[in-house]
Amino acid sequence: MRLPTVFIDGDQGTTGLQIHDRLRGRPDLQLVTLPADARKDAQRREQAINECDIAILCLPDGAAREAVGFIRNPNVRVIDASSAHRTQPQWVYGFPEMAEGHAQRIAQARRVTNPGCYPTGAIALLLPLVEAGLLPLDYPLAIHAISGYSGGGRAAIDEYESNDVPCAAPFKVYGLALEHKHTPEIQLHTGLAHRPLFVPSYGAYRQGIVLTVPIDLRLLAVGVDGERLHACLARHYANARHVEVVPLADACAMAHLDPQVLNGTNDMRLGVFVNAERGHVLLSAVFDNLGKGASGAAVQNLELMLAT
CATH class of the missing domain: 3.30.360.10 (Dihydrodipicolinate Reductase; domain 2)
Structure with missing residues (x-):
């Protein structure tokens, strides 16, 4: 059985490190990060984001928008931990408890923006x-x-x-x-x-x-x-x-x-x-x-x- 692939873009920031620690060693997914010398390589980042199932963006706002712009694979889903998309209507706001049925909206979403x-x-x-x-x-x-x-x-x-x-x-x-x-x-x-x-x-x-x-x-x-x-x-x-x-x-x-x-x-x-x-x-x-x-x-x- 193929494991879902989760790519953390920006795993060396405060949020990215914490997410990596929470996911590291889990047997139900394949966790992908880039080596230090490739973290600012646009081609490597673009390749990684298009080959994953879910990308978690732990980046400054501008870099998060850039990462979303890299996506060519329509099957890639995104969780953006930056503030770049929190007021964008085409993104689902990632607060599951905010309303009845909202957790299901997140579950089915292609683009989720993590709350501040x-x-x-x-x-x-x-x-x-x-x-x-x-x-x-x-x-x-x-x-x-x-x-x-x-x-x-x-x-x-x-x-x-x-x-x-x-x-x-x-x-x-x-x-x-x-x-x-x-x-x-x-x-x-x-x-x-x-x-x-x-x-x-x-x-x-x-x-x-x-x-x-x-x-x-x-x-x-x-x-x-x-x-x-x-x-x-x-x-x-x-x-x-x-x-x-x-x-x-x-x-x-x-x-x-x-x-x-x-x-x-x-x-x-x-x-x-x-x-x-x-x-x-x-x-x-x-x-x-x-x-x-x-x-x-x-x-x-x-x-x-x-x-x-």
Whole structure:
């Protein structure tokens, strides 16, 4: 029996290395990568991508578009881990839990675009509430997130881990021009009428994300409270293998959120924290930016595609 061939283009980047580690040694597929001296050879890359069954692109946006342009074999399927195609309508968005039947869409797709790390958490929290009519499309959203420095790629990793570089700051807020590339992705896939205000940051730890969205209940319809928001999320993800909604009673007992608690997994934990007296709710998502936010999601999508 012929094993499916999976080619990782860009396996030496942060995401590519993690995907390679997750797939290495699996007996149910043939994993293909290029040797170091061929990784920038256009002809070798073109040959490899046209000879595989599924290509996983772990490349900068421009190189990912170039790789897709190499494809001549109509049977080649693609998972793009870059941000090059995340708002393109002809690509299937690779978040299996986002809607009923969406995992099947990914399973049957020829072109899948892996979600960004921050959008994974934001969309997980907001889309079910928007679709249920609990969160108005024109709600003035502010999204705050902190990621481990690996979210900044090789340059950020070198900055924090190299002995040749002065000690990096323990905490950095960035994207101060309010034009972060993930914002259009969040708006598109939640259906929001306006761009949310998105404030990202890095902490002095390697990986893991806490993303939070504050909600003022006064701006929601009469009768919509924290319990209804929580029930909506719990119902949406009731059968999701990789997404957990923390029970309200457990959330009430929590004193803090640890961004590293799910590192090394493909899981995401959603929380709803309620202050009924003040009319305030805080939505939260905790997950590994290199897991559910990158390589874990790519492998999850690969599993779905291999099953068809």
